[in-house]
Amino acid sequence: MEQNVFHHAFSVDKSVCIGCTHCMKVCPTQAIRVRNGKAEVMPERCIDCGECYRVCPVHAFRIGEDDLSDIIQFPVKVALLPAVFTGQFPDDISTDRIYQAIHQLGFSHVHEVEQSVDFLKEKTLQYQISDDESPHISSFCPAIVRLIQIRFPSLTDNIIRLRVPHDLTAELIKNDFIKEGYKDSEIGIFYITPCAAKIAAVKSPVGEDKSVINGVINMDSLYNKVMALIKKEDKTSSAQHRTHLGADAITWSLTNGESKHAHGRALAIDGIKNVSEFLEKIENEEITDVDFLELRACDESCAGGILCTSNRFLTAERLQKRARKSELANRDSDLTGENNPEANRFLEQKMTLEHIEPRPIRLDIEIGTALKKIERIRELMCFLPGFDCGACGAPDCRALAEDIVQKKANVSDCVFMQHNNLLDREHAQRIIYKIWGEEALNKDCSKKGAKNEGN
Amino acid sequence: MHLKYKIQGGNFSKAGFASSEVKKILRQLSIEPKTIKRLVVALYEGEVNIVAHAYNGLITVDIDTEKVTVTLKDNGPGIPDIDKAMEQGYSTASAAVREMGFGAGMGLPNMKKNTDEMTIKSVVNEGTEVIFINYI
Numbered sequence: 001m002e003q004n005v006f007h008h009a010f011s012v013d014k015s016v017c018i019g020c021t022h023c024m025k026v027c028p029t030q031a032i033r034v035r036n037g038k039a040e041v042m043p044e045r046c047i048d049c050g051e052c053y054r055v056c057p058v059h060a061f062r063i064g065e066d067d068l069s070d071i072i073q074f075p076v077k078v079a080l081l082p083a084v085f086t087g088q089f090p091d092d093i094s095t096d097r098i099y100q101a102i103h104q105l106g107f108s109h110v111h112e113v114e115q116s117v118d119f120l121k122e123k124t125l126q127y128q129i130s131d132d133e134s135p136h137i138s139s140f141c142p143a144i145v146r147l148i149q150i151r152f153p154s155l156t157d158n159i160i161r162l163r164v165p166h167d168l169t170a171e172l173i174k175n176d177f178i179k180e181g182y183k184d185s186e187i188g189i190f191y192i193t194p195c196a197a198k199i200a201a202v203k204s205p206v207g208e209d210k211s212v213i214n215g216v217i218n219m220d221s222l223y224n225k226v227m228a229l230i231k232k233e234d235k236t237s238s239a240q241h242r243t244h245l246g247a248d249a250i251t252w253s254l255t256n257g258e259s260k261h262a263h264g265r266a267l268a269i270d271g272i273k274n275v276s277e278f279l280e281k282i283e284n285e286e287i288t289d290v291d292f293l294e295l296r297a298c299d300e301s302c303a304g305g306i307l308c309t310s311n312r313f314l315t316a317e318r319l320q321k322r323a324r325k326s327e328l329a330n331r332d333s334d335l336t337g338e339n340n341p342e343a344n345r346f347l348e349q350k351m352t353l354e355h356i357e358p359r360p361i362r363l364d365i366e367i368g369t370a371l372k373k374i375e376r377i378r379e380l381m382c383f384l385p386g387f388d389c390g391a392c393g394a395p396d397c398r399a400l401a402e403d404i405v406q407k408k409a410n411v412s413d414c415v416f417m418q419h420n421n422l423l424d425r426e427h428a429q430r431i432i433y434k435i436w437g438e439e440a441l442n443k444d445c446s447k448k449g450a451k452n453e454g455n
Numbered sequence: 456m457h458l459k460y461k462i463q464g465g466n467f468s469k470a471g472f473a474s475s476e477v478k479k480i481l482r483q484l485s486i487e488p489k490t491i492k493r494l495v496v497a498l499y500e501g502e503v504n505i506v507a508h509a510y511n512g513l514i515t516v517d518i519d520t521e522k523v524t525v526t527l528k529d530n531g532p533g534i535p536d537i538d539k540a541m542e543q544g545y546s547t548a549s550a551a552v553r554e555m556g557f558g559a560g561m562g563l564p565n566m567k568k569n570t571d572e573m574t575i576k577s578v579v580n581e582g583t584e585v586i587f588i589n590y591i
């Protein structure tokens with residue numbers, strides 16, 4: 001069963017938010033409004049893609065994470081690293097050294113997320129043959145899964161119901177420790193996340209009851225801790241700490257990482273705007289002849305995750321280099337692949353996702369009422385100016401019309417309607433204050449672009 | 456809800472506008488995707504027929520809680536033999552229309568298949584009126 005309350009990693013630090021319109025304008029599900037001079041996020045619409053975080057000029061968005069000290073309670077402390085993590089570091093720091101530093105921080109074991117990719121690659125191909133909801137859409141990026149549930153509900157059945165690498169690898173690791181005699185409660189698996197979407201996916205998973213992951217650590221904070229250690233000490237490591245990852249596994253989370261293995265006509269699209277635009281065409285059946293879609297919210301896929309510290313193009317390049325080296329070594333990943341039939345059999349029991357629910361934004365559950373509301377919106381649009389200026393605290397005129405119909409806003413929230421309806425000055429001012437806060441229109445020379453900027 | 460769309464004969468670039476607008480509205484009502492698809496296919500064929508065969512037309516769409524009623528009325532040459540026009544593969548489309556990929560004589564049969572009720576009235580040299588109903 002899916003939960004009705006969605007966990008979001010994001011929160012707005014109201015003491016920092018200056019109440020501009022940047023985040024509101026880029027949100028792909030129109031989940032943000034400005035009220036009392038601060039951004040407010042509607043939890044039922046937010047898909048944790050992080051576009052707001054990226055554009056915020058004052059860094060007012062906060063991303064929650066679990067405490068690194070939480071790992072102490074578990075005898076087995078596993079850090080589950082996505083391959084992009086190793087791509088964050090300068091070339092002169094070896095992967096072994098990075099692993100060693102993570103051990104120094106208290107983890108007893110370090111594994112890479114993509115250990116299950118060889119398995120998943122095979123299963124995806126089989127899925128494409130056995131299921132006929134084409135095009136098949138990868139379930140990899142949780143922001144995309146949520147985008148489809150909310151904005152493209154008719155395409156939810158197209159999402160491949162296979163679990164993602166971090167879940168499969170976590171299952172496998174847990175099972176190995178259980179075989180060694182540990183109890184489930186003694187094994188703590190901590191996922192190092194490149195993005196907020198993955199945090200949401202762990203905390204309120206789609207298509208499964210509960211995640212196997214015990215905690216989530218943000219990649220930027222682990223990076224800083226690892227770098228602090230390495231700076232103090234040696235850059236190289238004497239021992240070999242890492243497990244091997246095959247070339248396909250290393251590049252899986254990059255753009256084209258999945259699509260290049262899929263059957264038929266397979267496309268890779270990154271960037272949430274590009275994805276939305278493409279899904280629109282798929283839903284309208286303007287595009288029909290594709291078989292597989294790898295869709296990722298971030299430009300350059302996970303190399304562009306909002307918690308990545310390094311430049312996304314450099315990260316992608318480093319991973320490509322690492323993949324080439326691995327290819328030359330000609331080895332599979334250590335945990336799955338052809339040499340691990342037992343692991344593959346185990347994962348087969350664990351690989352399937354339950355039904356993925358559509359979650360459309362409805363004007364009303366009662367169709368007659370919904371019809372009336374649509375009519376009213378169309379009528380309101382005759383009067384609203386269509387400038388999409390955002391001064392009403394909604395991302396565009398159409399969103400304001402919707403809010404009005406849903407009784408969350410008023411016609412006079414539009415400054416042009418205030419003018420048209422000859423609202424008296426005080427009344428108009430009260431409305432502006434309600435949306436933008438009482439200080440918003442005061443003279444302030446320290447704001448961005450003003451003569452004393454930053455003072 | 457009552458919707459109206461004017462259609463201009465010969466203007467293929469705008470054919471499909473009415474059907475995509477109606478689709479957007481039906482989606483907001485969270486109607487079953489398969490139901491939406493049938494209606495949109497039928498409406499699109501009707502739109503194209505006015506553009507391809509008539510001079511100008513008006514489409515009205517009425518949506519209530521149970522059904523969608525679509526009326527496609529045009530000024531045009533009319534259809535002399537409606538039964539014949541309903542046959543698969545029958546077409547009088549001009550060479551220019553065929554060049555644009557239409558004129559396979561599949562439109563009216565496809566409309567019939569994708570609607571719950573459909574009637575055609577036509578007067579030669581005056582025009583044609585197609586009315587269909589789909590239950591939602």
Ligand SMILES: Nc1ncnc2c1ncn2[C@@H]1O[C@H](COP(=O)(O)OP(=O)(O)OP(=O)(O)O)[C@@H](O)[C@H]1O
Pocket residue numbers: 504505507508509529531532533534540541545546547548556557558559560561562563564583
């Ligand atoms: N609105 C109309 N006015 C006049 N004639 C029409 C109209 N609609 C259909 N017809 C006649 O009926 C014939 C069959 O229509 P139908 O839609 O089945 O095929 P088509 O339009 O010729 O080709 P297709 O729809 O496959 O592109 C047309 O060729 C035309 O002679």
Ligand code: SF4
Pocket residue numbers: 049140141142143144194195196197198296297298301302303304305306
């Ligand atoms: S592309 Fe990767 S980093 Fe970006 S939201 Fe999706 S899973 Fe997270």
Ligand SMILES: [Mg+2]
Pocket residue numbers: 500503504558561562563
């Ligand atoms: Mg036709």
